[in-house]
Amino acid sequence: MTARIQVPASARRGEVIEIRIAIQHPMETGFRLDDSGRAAPKNVVNALVCRYNGVEVFRAEMGSGVAANPFLSFFTVAEASGELVFDWVDDQGQTGSERAALTVKG
Amino acid sequence: MTQKTLCGGLLAVALALICVAGHAQNAAKPQPLKSGLEFTGPEVRDLQRDDFANPGMLWVTRGEKLWQESAGAAGKSCAACHGDAKTSMRGVTARYPQFDAARAGLINIEGRIQQCRERRQQAEPFKYESAELLGLTAYVGQQSRGMPASVTIDAQMRGRLEAGRDLYYRRMGQMNLSCAQCHQDNWGKKLGPETISQGHSVAYPIYRLEWQTMGSLHRRFRSCQSGVRAELSPQGAPEFLDLELYLAWREGGLPIETPGVRR
Amino acid sequence: MKKTSRRRFFAGLMAIAAWPTVRAYGQASTESVDAMVLTVTGGAKVQTGRVKLELPPFADNGNSVSLKVNVESAMTANDYVKSIHLYAARNPRPNVANFYLGPRAGRAQISTRVRLGGSQRVLALAALSDGSFWSATADVVVTLSACYDAT
Numbered sequence: 001m002t003a004r005i006q007v008p009a010s011a012r013r014g015e016v017i018e019i020r021i022a023i024q025h026p027m028e029t030g031f032r033l034d035d036s037g038r039a040a041p042k043n044v045v046n047a048l049v050c051r052y053n054g055v056e057v058f059r060a061e062m063g064s065g066v067a068a069n070p071f072l073s074f075f076t077v078a079e080a081s082g083e084l085v086f087d088w089v090d091d092q093g094q095t096g097s098e099r100a101a102l103t104v105k106g
Numbered sequence: 107m108t109q110k111t112l113c114g115g116l117l118a119v120a121l122a123l124i125c126v127a128g129h130a131q132n133a134a135k136p137q138p139l140k141s142g143l144e145f146t147g148p149e150v151r152d153l154q155r156d157d158f159a160n161p162g163m164l165w166v167t168r169g170e171k172l173w174q175e176s177a178g179a180a181g182k183s184c185a186a187c188h189g190d191a192k193t194s195m196r197g198v199t200a201r202y203p204q205f206d207a208a209r210a211g212l213i214n215i216e217g218r219i220q221q222c223r224e225r226r227q228q229a230e231p232f233k234y235e236s237a238e239l240l241g242l243t244a245y246v247g248q249q250s251r252g253m254p255a256s257v258t259i260d261a262q263m264r265g266r267l268e269a270g271r272d273l274y275y276r277r278m279g280q281m282n283l284s285c286a287q288c289h290q291d292n293w294g295k296k297l298g299p300e301t302i303s304q305g306h307s308v309a310y311p312i313y314r315l316e317w318q319t320m321g322s323l324h325r326r327f328r329s330c331q332s333g334v335r336a337e338l339s340p341q342g343a344p345e346f347l348d349l350e351l352y353l354a355w356r357e358g359g360l361p362i363e364t365p366g367v368r369r
Numbered sequence: 370m371k372k373t374s375r376r377r378f379f380a381g382l383m384a385i386a387a388w389p390t391v392r393a394y395g396q397a398s399t400e401s402v403d404a405m406v407l408t409v410t411g412g413a414k415v416q417t418g419r420v421k422l423e424l425p426p427f428a429d430n431g432n433s434v435s436l437k438v439n440v441e442s443a444m445t446a447n448d449y450v451k452s453i454h455l456y457a458a459r460n461p462r463p464n465v466a467n468f469y470l471g472p473r474a475g476r477a478q479i480s481t482r483v484r485l486g487g488s489q490r491v492l493a494l495a496a497l498s499d500g501s502f503w504s505a506t507a508d509v510v511v512t513l514s515a516c517y518d519a520t
Contacts, residue, residue: 002167002168004158004163004167016475016476020159022158022163023164024164024168027318029461029484052473057473057474058468059468059469059470060467060468061469062465063462063465063466065462065465065466065483065485066465066466066481066482066483067318067432067433067481067482067484068318068319069164069313069318069319070482071480071482073479073480073481074470074478074479074480075475075476077475079473146429147425147427147429149428149434149435150429152435298512298513298514299512299513299515300515315429315430315433316432316518317520318432318433321520325520328519329516329518332517332518333516338520369430369514
């Protein structure tokens with residue numbers, strides 16, 4: 001699963017920063033017919049967690065109402081230099097993970 | 107009535123009306139040339155212009171990784187021969203399709219990537235609409251972003267250009283419509299909630315909201331064929347390459363936008 | 370959501386929907402959004418306000434509609450937004466997404482892109498740390514593609 005993350009490379013301590021993530025995934029609804037006319041089984045990225053230096057700062061539960069190739073933007077307070085780790089899983093149990101480094105000044 | 111017949115019916119009625127009311131424009135190129143972005147809503151424009159939010163960038167990222175990966179019996183990556191795509195691929199997409207001596211016919215970017223894969227990497231070619239081929243095509247295309255489409259028509263290609271033009275003006279399908287009747291004679295007019303575009307190829311491959319994925323120019327051709335209820339040609343078909351060449355000539359000067367976003 | 374508001378909602382839709390549509394992928398759900406909201410609130414009162422829900426009034430395509438939700442909150446250790454829930458009643462599965470945040474979010478704002486199975490009113494519900502619940506709605510008209518695409 002290809003994914004892209006946008007985190008500022010550096011921030012001031014206490015600064016509220018925007019985090020963006022996009023994941024390449026069809027978010028199959030289960031209502032769509034495949035080429036042979038059968039309903040393609042539902043398969044969506046149903047859970048995504050973002051941990052900042054090991055502490056959960058954001059969690060999403062998603063259903064088939066989230067668009068294909070899911071995109072999320074949320075915020076967090078820059079507290080200390082370290083790492084943001086993203087983990088997600090789809091209905092078929094396939095997992096994905098990405099990480100981004102953040103430098104906090106001051 | 108299903109949604110499909112309703113849509114088809116509305117399309118037929120709307121086009122019948124504009125074809126009666128409209129007059130045949132003989133100019134071979136739309137004046138002035140306008141990107142498809144100018145016929146979309148602000149949401150689609152914003153999506154394309156934001157390099158992170160643009161979902162097509164996921165395919166570009168995939169292509170960028172593939173560019174570095176060794177593949178096939180030769181164990182070579184694209185980068186092993188071509189180096190940094192940012193310099194070696196700059197302007198390449200803007201000059202395609204080209205005449206390929208080995209095939210004695212036209213070749214587009216997808217075809218060139220496949221040719222490299224088979225001959226240089228000695229690897230299995232990708233499926234035409236695969237995420238891999240779309241990724242590499244989008245990554246190579248992105249290197250020409252902002253450069254004007256500038257295909258060169260040499261003596262060998264003139265016949266193909268004529269064939270492409272013939273196809274562009276040929277009526278087809280149960281609706282008996284040509285490409286030109288929508289995209290040359292009636293661009294800028296409303297068709298249901300949409301505005302008919304000039305039908306350029308400079309943003310391909312595109313992320314189309316209707317498809318919920320990235321798709322090739324030839325997939326778009328197939329969409330139009332299905333819209334007018336014509337038989338669908340396969341991706342990579344010779345007639346599609348002719349049409350691709352004609353579009354490249356017709357849109358000459360418009361900047362490349364890859365990866366584009368459309369509704 | 371009581372009957373009156375639903376009737377008003379449909380009246381509003383009739384007035385503005387030049388291209389009302391039911392998407393190909395299924396019927397509107399019979400699952401009640403009210404019941405889903407109840408599982409979140411446990412019956413507590415839901416107040417209107419503090420939540421700002423932004424969607425385009427006309428969506429180019431129901432497959433991907435940008436959505437932004439923002440909740441007015443100090444986002445301190447004692448006063449913060451715990452979760453945000455999104456519902457689209459005309460979707461086959463109305464509960465679009467649930468987001469869990471906390472004081473470390475700094476700002477209770479989420480952006481995403483959603484699927485909408487036809488023109489409808491979208492609901493955002495926020496659960497706050499003080500036990501209160503707040504909501505906002507936004508109406509979206511989803512337009513249909515003019516050309517049939519079998520690819």
